[in-house]
Amino acid sequence: MNSLLTPAMAGLSAGGAYAILGVCAIFTYRLVAVVNFTGAAVGACGAFIMVALVEMGMPLFPAVVLGIAAGALAALFVGFITTIWFSGANGSVKAAVTAALLVGFIALGLRLTGGQHPKRFPDILQGAWLRLADVQITNASIAAIGLAIVLTIAAEQFLNRTRTGLELRALSERPMAAELLGIRVRLLALIVWAIAGAVTAFALMLIAPLRSPDFASLSLLIVPALAAALIGAFKSFRAALFGGLAIGIIEGLASGLVGLNQYRAAIPFIVILLVLLWSQREARWDESR
Amino acid sequence: MNRASLRAAFFAALSILVAGGLVVGLLPNYWVYLITAVFILGIALQSLGIVTGRTGMISLCQMSFAGVGAWTVGYLNFIDFPGGLPLWLLLGGLAALPFGIIIGLPALRLRGINLAIVTLGFASAFDVVLATITYPGQTNFKMVARPAGMEGDVGYFMFVIMIYALIAVVLEFLNRSRLGASWLAVRHSERAAAAHGVSIPTTKLSAFAISAFIAGVAGGLFAGYLGTLVAENFSMMQSLTLFAVATMAGSQFTLGAIIGGVLVSLFPELLRRLNVPQDFGSVIFAAGAVQALSTGESISETFMRLGGKIVPKGLFKRAKAKTHKLPAAKTFAKDVPALQVQDVTVRYGNVVASNKVNLTVPHGKVVGLIGPNGAGKSTLVDAITGFLPDYEGDIRLGDKSLNGVSVTERARLGVRRTWQTTRIAPELQVGEYMRLAAGSDLSDDEVEAVLDWFNCPPANTPIASIDAGTRRLLDVAGIVAARPPVILLDEPAAGQSYAEAVRLGERIRQIPETFGSSVLLIEHDMDLVRSACEEVTVLDFGTVIAHGAPANVLETPIVQKAYLGVDHELEASA
Structure with missing residues (x-):
């Protein structure tokens, strides 16, 4: 029993991070209508700023705060480009823009952080929350899962219950109409970008010590994040939460099996493939007339 | 195979061979070696041009397809498979092809960014698999054998140039074929493409399969170029960079593919000589791609636009001397009506957009369908052409019921339509x-x-x-020109001047006799309706309110009320 439980629990913190990133992906998609391929890269910017500050001798707490702010700034940069130059463009073009920006982010990030050599990330939450025999649940994974759940509930409540949430939904569906109604389109959009960037930065700080934390690998966490978002059909935060956790746990289980271990990072791709094949049971047409 | 394709293909082949000759004749070996990479990358970029540039689907795993081809070539070399590099390249391309189809499947019926996500996923999964299985021959340094007589750098350059020219020529033909036009049509509007009888799944899958094949060939050429390969040659970052460069340069054009190849392979060389870090190139590619996306014009399109200004005007004039002959009219069964709409009801939620509508388009006639805005005219056209599969009632083309038949299939059977806004x-x-x-x-x-x-x-x-x-x-x-049994024209005169509309009305009236097709004309221009139609049906709030000869129907009080709001009964009683 424990031989399965141990790796599954080890996958929990990764799953929590995937869930956070997936929820952020849906958040940006539903509110500013962009599928953001730089979603994890902006967070990686924040996480690496935090590491740099710690290496320069800054205490952990202010470094984490500044790192989160840096993640928000990086996201704002992407947000500026998409809202100012591409406000009228369709979803494909915006996605292409973020995919192109991802190239620049990774190239610059690798250059500034010293290439593929992993940095040593400080554990910002040390210790185990629960330990039973050889099964242990770390504080970091509890924090990741907790943040994911809080984020899911907050996003749902915000979108469905608040006036600003309603305005933002109007904004993503019909930006022009929203602007004509007197909604401060640009400001709201930029706030959404900043929030997503800040949250992602914190999520990556939690997960980085468990990964090979070079800039490129952290940026490519966007793949499991988008897989989680697809499970939620880019609509349901709750489904993305469970999807992200499930991907993490499956990866954890696979890492415990000899022969599958090396291939576990291919799991998000298989999830994406299956979800997409399932969701196209019926034909759909592009917008009419 | 028309003259334009032949000319374009000949021009492409000639310019590539001339460029190749110049490179070999004028440049030292080091540069020939560098420029070989330009053309190999050019092939990879052309493969991306098919999917992303033409069909409009974002692919972020092109170098993974190339990796499959390279791995196959490496393996065939490792086991000393007979046939040499030319055959191995073909097999490498064929090995990549099924991957293209599997990746393309999820994008068949879903639009938008799904393909971008699944391709990024594939690229990352391929990285993982490749890092584990490694390249054949990587550990014992067995170099991929180049073709006999072309072992040197110059020889291999000639080999690459020939493959490039071959692929460029085939693509010139493909791009000008009906399949090539379908790719662009699908990118622009899937509805309009399907209404032309284009099968959307086949079109998308063919783009993906051909693209993966070509990328696989490019990968195989890389294997011959570098001799031994490592996983990093085909990593996800390479695919992303290729995407950015393709977007920046416009890789769906031969010119754009070469420009892109130059950017990827020679730009780092330039940066190296300037003592600038080479990965700075990727930042510039990202910026260039964003710039191209925001203006909607890639580098090659800019060049072609500027080049187009030099071409003398008047090139697009029809040679008036020749008299052209119209295609012969087609004949269809005369004993049944061309199109019958029987008790068709369409609901959007609680709104009944079309309520038990009956309509007949007799053989060889032009029939008008009129009604105020929101009367359900376009809804009816959507139902007839298959865009609203959930209608009640029966729609028959000749003696065949169209119920349950797809849009593409209906178009192929011969129900064709135009759109209120152009979708070309x-x-x-x-x-x-x-x-x-x-x-x-x-x-x-x-x-x-x-x-x-x-x-x-x-x-x-x-x-x-x-x-x-x-x-x-x-x-x-x-x-x-397709001469189908039934043509549905949705407000063809909107946007035309009065004189043009009169002329168009005249032409529409002549369609049955000249081409054999029967016409259902939806129009607000009553002069055009009067001049073109033999019968008119009037819809209001989804119900047929009048039917008959145009002159009679348009005088009916109920029609005038629906159209003009003139209430004759009220006027009479007042």
């Missing part, structure tokens, strides 16, 4: 659009004749250069 892909030429709409069995001469008959510009005119009103005429011309 602007990248096409007039002639290419005509072949997309009408099929390939018309001669060049017949295409020109139909264009002339409708007062459309000649076949070699780019769509992008003609105005919206003319594009709508072209819409009609394309469908009429």
Whole structure:
């Protein structure tokens, strides 16, 4: 029993991070209508700023705060480009823009952080929350899962219950109409970008010590994040939460099996493939007339 | 196989071979070696141009397809498979092809960014698998054997150039074929493409399969170029960079593919000589791609636009001396009506957009369908052409029921339509659009004749250069040239001047006799309806309120009330 439980629990913190990133992906998609391929890269910017500050001798707490702010700034940069130059463009073009920006982010990030050599990330939450025999649940994974759940509930409540949430939904569906109604389109959009960037930065700080934390690998966490978002059909935060956790746990289980271990990072791709094949049971047409 | 394709293919092959000759003749070996990479990357970029540039689906795993091809070539070399590199390249391409199809499957019926996500996922999964299985021959340094007589750098350059020219020529033909036009049409509007009888899944899958094959060949050429490969050659970052460069340079064009190849392989060399870190190139590619996306124009398109200004005007004039002959009219069964709509009801939620509508388009006639805005006219057209599969009632083409038949299949059976707003892909030429709409069995001469008959510009005119009103005429011309049993025209005169509308009305009246098709005309221009139609049906709030000869129907009080709000009964009682 424990031989399965141990790796599954080890996958929990990764799953929590995937869930956070997936929820952020849906958040940006539903509110500013962009599928953001730089979603994890902006967070990686924040996480690496935090590491740099710690290496320069800054205490952990202010470094984490500044790192989160840096993640928000990086996201704002992407947000500026998409809202100012591409406000009228369709979803494909915006996605292409973020995919192109991802190239620049990774190239610059690798250059500034010293290439593929992993940095040593400080554990910002040390210790185990629960330990039973050889099964242990770390504080970091509890924090990741907790943040994911809080984020899911907050996003749902915000979108469905608040006036600003309603305005933002109007904004993503019909930006022009929203602007004509007197909604401060640009400001709201930029706030959404900043929030997503800040949250992602914190999520990556939690997960980085468990990964090979070079800039490129952290940026490519966007793949499991988008897989989680697809499970939620880019609509349901709750489904993305469970999807992200499930991907993490499956990866954890696979890492415990000899022969599958090396291939576990291919799991998000298989999830994406299956979800997409399932969701196209019926034909759909592009917008009419 | 028309003259334009032959000319373009010949021009492409010649310019590539001349460029190759110049490189070999003028440059030292080191540069020949570097420029070999330009052409190999050019092939990879062309493969991306098919999926992303033409079909409009974002692919972020092109170098993974190349990796499959390279791995296959490496393996065949490792086991000393007979046939040498040319055969191995073919097998490498064929090995990549099924991957292209599997990746393309999820994008068949879903639109938008799904393909971008699944391709990024594939690229990351491929990285993982490749890092584990490694390249054949990587550990014992067995170099991939180049073709006999082409072992040297110059020889291999010639080999690459020949493969590049071969692929470029085949692509010139493909791009100008009906399949090539379908790719652009699908990118622009899936609805419009399906209404031309284009199968959307086949079109997308073919783009993906051909693209993966070509990328696989490019990968195989890389294997021969570098001798031994490592996983990093085909990593996800390489795919992303290739995407950015393709977007920046416009890799769906031969010129753009070469420019892109130069950027990827020679730009780092330039940066190296300037003592600038080489990965700075990627940042510039990212910025260039964003710039190209925001202006909607890639580098090669800018060059072609500027080049187009040098070409003398008047090139797009039809040779008036020749008299063109219209294609022969088709004959259809005369004993049954061309189209019958029986008790058709369409609901959008609680709204009944069409309520037990009955309508007959008799053989060889033009029938009008009129009614105020929101009367359900376009809904009916959508139901007839299959875009609203959940209607109640029966729609029959001749003696065949169309219920349950897909949009594409209905179009192929011969129910064809135009749209209220033009949906012609602007990248096409007039002639290419005509072949997309009408099929390939018309001669060049017949295409020109139909264009002339409708007062459309000649076949070699780019769509992008003609105005919206003319594009709508072209819409009609394309469908009429197909000579299907039934033509549905949705407000063809909107956007036309009065004189043009009169002329168009005259032409529409002549369609049955000249081409054999029966016409259902939806129109608000009553002069046009009077001049073109023999019968008129009036819809209001989804219900048929009048039917008969135009002169009688248009005088009916109920029709005037629906249209003009003139209430004769009220006037009479007052």
